Amino acid sequence: MYLSPLVSLLTVENLTVSFPTSDGVVRAVRGLSFEVEAGHTLGIVGETGSGKSVTALSLLGLNPGADISGSATFGGRDVLTMNQDQFRRVRGAEIAMIFxxxxxxLHPFYRVGWQICEAIQTHSRVSRAEAKRRAIDLLRMVNIPQPERRVQAFPHELSGGMRQRAMIAMALALRPKLLIADEPTTALDATVQAQLMELLTGMQRELGMAMIIITHDLGLVASSADRVLVMYAGRAVEGADSRTIFYSPHHPYSRGLLASIPGATGAGGRLVPIVGNPPSLIRIPSGCAFHPRCPFAMDACVREQPELVPVSEGAGHVSACWLPAHAVGLSPAVDQVRTRYATSRRGQAVLGLPGVAAALKGDAVHA
Amino acid sequence: MPDPRSAASSGVEAEPSPAPRPAAEPLLRVENVVKRFPISRGIIFKRQIGQVHAVEGVSLEVPRGETLGLVGETGCGKSTLARCITRLYPLTSGRVVLDGTDISTLSRRQLRRHRRQMQMIFQDPYGSLNPRRRVGSIIGDPLAIHHVADGAGRKRQVQELMEVVGLNPEHYNRFPSEFSGGQRQRIGVARALALRPSLIVCDEPVSALDVSVQAQIINLLEDLQGEFGLTYLFIAHDLAVVEHVSDRVAVMYLGKIVEMAAVRDLFSSPRHPYTVALLSASMIADPDRARSTHRVVLAGDVPSPINPPSGCLFHTRCPKAQPICSVEAPALTVQAGDLAGHVTACHFPVAPGEQMRGAEAEVRQAAADFAAAPLGEAVEGAG
Amino acid sequence: MSLTPLETGLPPLEEASEVAELGSARAIEGRSPLWLALARLRTDRMAFLAAGAIILMALLAIFAPLISAATGHDPLNPNLLTGTNSFGQPLGPGQGGYILGTDNVGRDILVRIAYGARISLLVGVLSTVIASVAGTIIGVIAGYYGGWIDAVLARLMDTVLSFPYVLLAIVLASVYGPSLSLTIGVIAFFSWAAIGRIVRGQTLSLREKEYVEAARSLGAGNLRIMFVEILPNLVAPVIVLGTLLVPTAIVFEATLDYLGVGVGPPTPTWGNMLADAQGSGFQDWWFWIFPSLTLLITTLGFNLLGDSVRDALDPRTERIFAMRRKSGRGGADGADQEAEERLLGEAQPG
Known part of the structure; x- marks a missing residue:
């Protein structure tokens, strides 16, 4: 695999997840591979329907109805083949998840403190009083005011932000080796979000905990991830360390995201949107799934699905795109290189694709 | 698909310049607006047991053709304020002057005429369009309600509008469910545009959209502003979006404006401690900038608007709070050294270059304490 | 649905773009939610079966006079010559040209069942329509205006629903004499509240929708909001409720007849026939088994159809529920639902 031979805590290989529905098979994840190193943070970025959340749920065995193949090795064991009993032991104690x-x-019928105590006592042999003391510490740690009183509260008695923090406290209770955070702060306000990220990174430093942060928020990834994986329509389209993704992306989708978000590294005075919408996972476009929206689509993109291959000189920078490996970056000059390369490899049919059509009108690339 | 962006970009500057205009009457003037919601108990025999102080005396002005960004966190009253301005809610007190007319006391009948000047774009592209109605009739609603056009004339106007916002006019008879989120938001924009209003109140117009689609709507709104000379009141919690679209920005906390300034001024030299914390907390999609900013962590939670604190509303969480802050509410005024038009409501504004520190150390300490404590013996079989 | 390009392998470019072209042309005339529901209904085998049973009953009702003419058996008058055997006893099924036999005065049970279907379907459908219209109007008014109007109307509905309706029907029938219109009136009166209560609940949530707020911000009045914004969203639930109410009404009517306070004898109704069959035991089983069976088939048909219609109108309840079960997760918020919608391919890019 392309990844560095460092200490890998979790190795996911060729993960494929699909759901049969009455409308057809939803191919949520299509051959995803990645590694998480101990103590590091992997950011998985994607939009609605990119398969990022399904990936997380599969790793925790929370997708019982889905057809899952591939492997996910954690501590020498494949978590995808574990039965419910084995999973229960891993879940919480070694891999925790926040939603x-x-x-x-959080169960609505039980007091928050009771739930945290249960989690603690399921996995470690401590007295009830000790567990409760620790639950209060945890609530204090996640900045819940009056934790001695709040342990007695039911989930509905807490505000949305406090509930989120109580859940994080529960996830951290056993100091897991890996924390999977699925849109951990999306529902929260900026200041609360900052508070929690500070806490999570603090915990990571102290405990050497690894994190997978799954989000659509590039800002969150920029400030907290060591390595970033960009997902689109169930596949990883690009992976690299955080700075490389944000300053020298290779894949047109990563580049497109960065040019369309205010304040992002690729955004100039006027935003450059990506045309169209994310595809339905039942009818995934042929070849590279991004080709209908891509301003640099070529004949090959429609016909053949590109694999993740190393690009540029950066360590571990991989991208699944037919554009030449050296075409990395956000500048207009690089876009020109991309355009020139693509133009010579286009038939008539590709010119009608929405992304290419917009690019030809001068809408989708830097002028 | 016809693209309005190319048409508009030829005549319009991409980014509206915040050039000072002659001191004419602003299009929208909000004076001391207060909105309180009574909390009552009982069904037939109601008695009031308290009230939510949603908006507590907000005053602001939006000059013609400009965009005022309104930011703040959940429950700060920004959406309530928007609904007070559009008269979806009656005011508790205060005035809303639209184009020289005080609309806050008009009856519903009188208000109808003025509604044409003022439209709203909603946050949820799924919730703001009736799923059982055809898109053509949704966009034509304002034309029907105000008896502007009927029959073929209405259909023609609606199809023109669809073209303007970048929708295929042939999709006139489709239902909202057949469109994606971004397209639905375009439908909402077309509906707001139908009566050629002068003011559009945008309530979080892009926060429910996929990231790759947000820019489409932001650009559309910018183009329309240039093309039709629109004035926007733009409400959002995403500071990067607000920074991008606004000429001026007002920051709200617990129903009050705590700071208001021209956009560059506010983002480069925030004075109110809350603004400073808010800006430092916003996540920028730029690793170098994100990691070099010192994140100010605020202690505790936003107090309940049912029981707001005394004095300065922010004093319970403010790292710079002094005894006076809990007693006396500071006025929203120009602070020493600030540009005209930069107003801050604070007794001890943050000086330019000052490094404000919040509860970061406490959070870090708590994490360290937790990590240092013994975990206890593992239950057999676990771990 | 044709296979996706991925499933068919790698298609030539022309074909891919052609598919896209076709897609956009096909959907220019919007497919309404009801149209989509109908399309879904057509694939539901149970719905077909249920509709078949109902259509069979309807045909029976429509052609009752023809059946009577063809067999030469009158539904009301005993067929003195052929209707009983030489001992004056009723004929069993198949005997003497009576497919379902005769009752104890020699009337053709098949013909009477066919005429009974007329009454049952008429009462079932008409009272349901009246109840649905009344329930919808009152429910919308209660839910939309809220406040004391709602308080009064909601209590009224509770009162109607808790009435001992059979008792009242008996009292009314004894005062005014049993009749068809009275039966329909009584059934409608006791059914509207069930619809009204659900419509009220739906309206309570619909009126908080952002599109209602949008309409209000455009200056739309209350009537317009109720009729243009809220009512179209109630069509689906009312259709479902109505379909499920018809069998209740049919059973209700049969009950009233059986008790002798509905459409009085000698009019052939299923309830009357069952009342007549009272006392006949296993020996004359055809007296009661055929009316019971038709009653059962009709009500079952409407109930199954109602279930299918509900699933077709609101496929998400069923499918997302299935998905929930699979993913094994509890609640979800808006973003999750959106994600699921996208997963299910409901939001198709145009």
Whole structure:
């Protein structure tokens, strides 16, 4: 594989997840491979329907109805082949997860403190009093005011932000080796978000915990991830260390995102949007799934799916795109290189694709 | 698909310049608006048991053709303020003057005429369009309600509008569910544009959209502003978006404006401690900038608007709070050394270059304490 | 649905773009939610079966006079010559040209069932329509205006729903004498509240929708909001409720007849036939088994159709639920639902 031979905590190889529905098979994840190193943070970036959340749920065995193949090795064991019992031991103690919606992991009928104590006592042999003391510490740590009183509260008695923090406290209770955070702060306000990220990075430093942050928020990734994986329509389209992704992206989708978000590295005075919409996972476009929206689409992109291959000189920079490996970056000059390369490899049919058509009108690339 | 962007970009500057205009009457003037929601108990025999102080005396002005960004976190009252301005909610007190007319006391009948000047774009592209109605009739609604056009004339106007916002006019008879989020938001924009209003209140117009689609709508709004001379009140919690679209920005906290300034001024030299914390907390998609900014962590939570604190509303969380802050509410005034038009409501504004520190150390300490504590013996079989 | 390009392998470029072209042309005339529901309904085998049973009953009702003419058996008058055997006893099914046999005065059970279907379907459908219209109007008004109007109307609905309706029907029938219109009136009166209560609940949530707010911000009045914004969203639930209410009404009517306070004898109704069959035991089983069976088939047909219609109108309840089960997760918020919608391919880019 392309990844560095460092200490890998979790190795996911060729993960494929699909759901049969009455409308057809939803191909949520299509051959995804990545590694998470101990103590590091991997950011998985993608939009709605990119398969990023499904990936996380599969790693925790929370997708029972799905057809899953591939492997995910954690501590020498493949978590994808574990049974529920084995999973229960790993979940919480070694791999913990926080969701966007705290109510999905807090039971509405039990007091918050009781739930945290249960989590602690399931996995470690401590007295009830000790567990409760630790629950209060945890709540204090996640900055919940009056933690002695709040342990007695039911989830609905807490505000949305506090619930989110209580869930994070529960996830951190056993000091997991790996924390998977699925849109951990999306529902939260900026200042609360900052508070929590400070806490999570603090915990990471102290405990050497690894994190997978799954989000659509490039800002969150920029400030917290060591390595970034960009997903589109169930596949990884680009992977690199954080600075490389943000300053010298190779894949047109990564480049497009950075040019379309205010304040991002690729955004100039006027934003350059990506045309069209993310595809349905039932009817995924042929070849490279991004080709209908891509300003640099070529004949090959429609016919053949590009594999993740090393690009540029950066360590571990991989991209799944037919454009030449040296075409990395956000500057108009690089866009010209891309355009020149693509123009000579286009048939008539490609010119009608929305992304290319917009590019030809001068809409989708830097003028 | 016809593209309005290319048509508009030829005649319009991409970024509206915040050039000072002659001191004419602003299009929108909000004076001391207060909105409180009573909390009552009982169904038939209601009695009031308290009230939510949603908006507490907000005054602002939006000059013609400009964009005022309104930022703040959940529950700060920004959406309530927007609904007070568009008269979806009656005011508790205060005035809203639109184009020289005080619309805050008009009856519904009188208000109808003025509604044509003022439209709203909503946050949720899924919730703001009736799923059982055809897009053509949704966009034609304002024309029908105000008896502007009927029959074929209405259809023609609606199709023109669809073209302007970048929708295929042939999709006139489709239903909202057949469109993507971004296209739905374009439908919402077309509806708001139908009566050629002068003011559009945008309530978080892009926050529910996919990241790759947000820019489409932001650009569309910018183009339309140039083309039709629109004035926007732009509400958002995403500071980068607000920075991008606004000429001036107002920051709200617990129903009050705590700071207001020209966009560059506010982002380069924020004075109110809350603004400083908010700006430092915003996540920028730029690793070098993100990692070099010192993130100010605020202690605690936003207090309940049912029981707001005394004095300065921010004093319970403010790292710079002094005894006076809990007693006396500071006025929104120009602080020493600030440009005209940069107003801050603070007794001890943050000096330019001052490094404000919040509860960062405490958070870090708590993490360290937790990590240092013994975990206890593992249960057999686990771990 | 044709295979996706991925499933068919790698298609030539021309074909791919052609598919896209076709896609956009096909969907220019919008497919309404009801149209989509109908399309879904057509693939539902259970719905076909249920609709078949209902159509069979309807045909029976429509052609009742023809059946009577063809067999030469009158539904009301005993067929003195052929209707009983030489001992004056009723004929069993198949005997003497009586497919379902005769009752104890020698009337053709098949013909009477066919005429009974007329009454049952008429009462079932008409009372449901009246109840649906009344329930919808009152429910919308209660839910939309809220406040004391809602308080009064909601209590009224509760009161109607908690009435001992059979008792009242007996009292009314004894005062005014049993009749068809009275039966329809009584059934409608006791059914509207069930619809009204659900419509009220739906309206309560619909009126908080952003598009209602949008309409209000455009200056739309209350009537316009109720009729243009809210009512179209109630069509689906009311259709479902109505379909499920018809069998209840049919059973209700049969009950009233059986108790002798509905459409009085000698009019052939299923309830009357069952009342007549009272006392006949296993020996004359055809007296009661055929009316019971038709009643069962009709009500089952409407109930199954109602379920199918509900699933077709609101496919997400069923499918997302299935998905929930699979993913094994609890609640979800807006963003999740959106994601699921996208996953399910509901939001197709145009």
């Amino acid at each position: 966007q919606d705290p109510l999905s992991s």
